[in-house]
Amino acid sequence: MFEAEQIAVEKQIRTFFAQGGLSDFPLQWNSIPFSGQWGITTSFFQAAAQEARQGKKVSVPQRAQELAEQARDFLGQPAGFERVEAVKGYLNLFYSSAEYARRVIETVLEKAQDYGRGDPKEMQVMVEFSQPNTHKTFHVGHLRNVITGSAVSNILEFAGYTVVRANYIGDIGLHVMKWMWNYMKHHSGEQPAGDLQRWMGDLYTEADRRFSDEPGFELEVRQLFARWDGHDPDLIALWKKTREWSLEGFAQIYDTLGVNFDRFYFESEEEEPGKELVNQLIERHLAEDERPDGPVIIRLDEILGNQADKYRVLVILRSDGTSLYSTKDLALAIRKFKEFPLSRSIYVIDVRQSLYMQQIFKTLELMGYAWAKDLYHLAYEIVNLPGNVTMSSREGTVVLLDDLIREACSRALEIVREKNPELDPAAQEAVARAVGIGAIKYPMLSRDNTKITTFDWQTALDFNGQAAPYIQYAHVRANSILRKAGGSLPPADESLGQLEPAEIALVDLIARLPRDIQRAAATYRPLDIATLAYDLARAFNDFYNQCPVLLAEPAQRNFRLRLVASARQALANSLALLGIAAPAAM
Template sequence: MIKNFTGQHELPDISIQWNWIPFSGHWGISTSLFSLAAAEARQKQLKLNVPARANELAIQLAEFIGIPSGFEKVEPVNGYLNLYFSQAEYARRVLVEVLEKKADFGRPDRKNEKIMVEFSQPNTHKAFHVGHLRSAILGDTLARIMDFAGYDVVRANYPGDMGLHVIKWLWCYQKFHAGELPDKNITQWMGKIYAEANGKLEANPDLEAEIRALYKRWDQRDPEIVKLWEDTREWSLQGFYQIYDTLNIHFDVYYFNSQMEKPGKEIVQELIDKNIATDERPDGAVIVKIDDVLGLKKEQYRVLVVLRSDGTALYATEDLALVKQKFNDYPDLKKSLYIVDVRQSLHFTQVFKTMEIAGYNWAKQCEHVPYELVSLPGNVVMASREGTVVLLEDLISEATKRAYEVVQEKNPDLGEDQKWATARAVGIGAIKYPMQARENTKVVTFHWESALDFNGQAAPYIQYAYVRCGSILKKAGNIDINPPEISYELSPQEIQLIDLISRFSREVERAASEYRTIQIANFAYEMAKTFNNFYTHCPVLSEGEPIRSTRLNLVMATRQVLKNNLTLLGITAPEAM
């Protein structure tokens, strides 16, 4: 129809982009006529006032097309042509869809593509602090979003279970804590011994010799050391499982650093045989001069060290093997994502490129998803060795305790179990949310006060909106879950709420394609805010029909979408607060 119009008026033929009208109380689609006006000016060599001409065109076009079926109103506004949907019909369709699809509302069709998301990668024999939380939460949330968006997601973990840090720990344990068993807070106890080892070494550098001796015993697979390593490693892993359980995070597959050592060395040999790697031993290490191999003049990939001069493996050695292992285990993997902090960007670029050069074509399907660190005020990086850490256990217990106090105050009649369950949901939600509602590329600065602030844009706000929905529905008793024809004029609050509900699926798709949890975190907040606005302006139970039934259905739909949204964020939706 618009083509007819441009044809009749000798206007340039350009493609029309339809967008959603920024919300103004009445929804629909719109197109801007600025590009048409600009194209006209160019084609006819005219000097036009483009915005004015765009508005003229919008007015003429509005008259020309009249009101197409399914629409209620057509209006030119500031150079835009807006087509408004018929309110009542559109609103009802949205409600029906939510109430039919329930937990699946917002899910697009399955894509039949397998994606691996590797995240968390904690080091055994060390504490788990708030800095480690970001990869765990970002990865878990992305995995949830991608799964919801229709991908077959494989969640992978890759703990660092061997390395100098482990040897130091074993040394300290053997010498000062032999025979001791871990505390209830395993990870915290492991972390203490690691810190103690570092402290002792710093105080007396001569002890380094003992560490080297121990490393050698490990390298020669001294049964006593291997056994000690196996036992203590298991303690550490048990500690991690506890933490993941508390955070409601799970993994489908675990890869371990220690398992990649041998296959990594084999790949290095392969690289040497193929003349990709240069063996500079014994004077130097085994390296891949990637830029030279590719014949690049400008430095881009630089040099990757793949094996130490003494022949021992390093991180890169193991990463080469891991790339391969993943595609061996899952040959139909479309993508292999690595959720690792931004400092390792170059490292992963090098590893993937090296594997590609070696002929492993699926290396192109590997992608590093970088994120910035969690720091303490004053730009202090959290580091176990420096002792500049906030332990996760401490944060969780403090947040839960504070949440419990609020529950106690607001809702003293709840049973003790439910009080604690609610406190955990609120406390853990409050911890997770700030990491999700942040651009991956931005540093999170940890402040105790804001981490424990349950007001404003935070998880408890969203959970509270969910609870309010439930509260209304509970008091309403039996509800006919069949949205009636809407036979009254919807209030702006109702329209805005329905508008948001209808956008949920688009937000999920975008979050999944851009690997951005912030999209979903912000949307959840928008939903809650809009509902709270509805809550104060639109009474439900005290209204007569037909308003009461329509609003009850709207509340039910809102509650469902909030629930789906919170599930994507891995945050529990409590029944009472």
């Protein structure tokens, strides 16, 4: 927002370098890292170090400070800045804060819900996430994927990319056959009772137990799979019906979480194209067909001439000719690029599949697809239970998503009723949902993807401190002030000269939104936005405590009302990117 001033100063500093016979080097600008101080900073250590390397006998820090002081004197009073100082080798330029603050506020109020949106980039990006398996339950371990994928999609879209949100449904495979086999054998004709998700999940756990306990049944399941493969009409009909039960359950969950998709892919639809692809690979001698004694494989390291075990061997078809995940994933990758002019294809998949993802990407590269370099595995660490227990549907060690959501919302409702009894019951319900679901989402977004998360009920239901409700509460407070002020905002007032440190800190953060969104998009990091939202809320609370708004003198009151409106907007926009609702009251 202040590029013009920065460029002007940078030009001056280059002149200063040239006049002093100093060699040029790229200046790196940062914002001044001290709270309540608003401006830009650069250092002269590189210039000083360069002199030292050229043989001058100088102490680098001392020389950097000298240069900073000389630059300060050379610059005098540059336009747009109210103060310039040279400290410890740094040159700090402080914005004319009242003027700049008005500029920031003006922009935010004008762009409103589009504040922070990047210019359209003419680039289409696909984000594949969620990838649930039908006939299994959706549990808390799957939540991180959905939340991350959805937030990354929101951020990319807001940053200016065209985003295709893709879901890849695991509707076929051994797990489905196990479930069907158990259903046909022990629950034939039964309809889902009660909680759809739970019912499907219970049957899966039961099927898995029988599968490992009762010998001989593995063969039966494989025979069932062969029947499905041979398009047995009765079996296909049952498969479609039971699959629908799962999909219905998923739709409910996505709806509750406020997540949507543009394109659904189904694993079952990639079977045939996948097998054709395998034949191609065999013909092209990239794959080796060891059937019937062995599977179809690609010896990646051998083809690449690698000594070390880096890419190892990828199995792309079972020895009995049935497909694997890889069979279908290869076909799907190609289909995606046929359907959309993608400049990037992102896979949100847990970190344990890193090697597998690299194998798939490398295989596609070997097949000659130029876009193979545009495939990206966005890996995230898993969600564990206390005691380092991995959640597993097979073992039944899961916390059901439904249970968590229900518990969080009912806990939130209790608090809303206590804090805000005069709100009507329907509004209380709505607030409880916003708070409960926000509280579930935020912890998954506010830590790095590479860190393992441990789920425990107490932490998940803790609404205090660095959590979504804190941010939502700041939004509510801002809203409350504006409601009490009534009517429309006053026009900008030029008469205010000096700002309080709390005001400066708040405006500074609001001004960073556009740039931070670009950075978060470039690095696929919702964490940056989660941190920003929290910092905004904290800065607002600080301001709220130190700076009266409604009772202030007219000039100050006008300015602060506009600042409050800007802060509310910045909070709402950053929460929207995280998929967290910003209620008006709570």
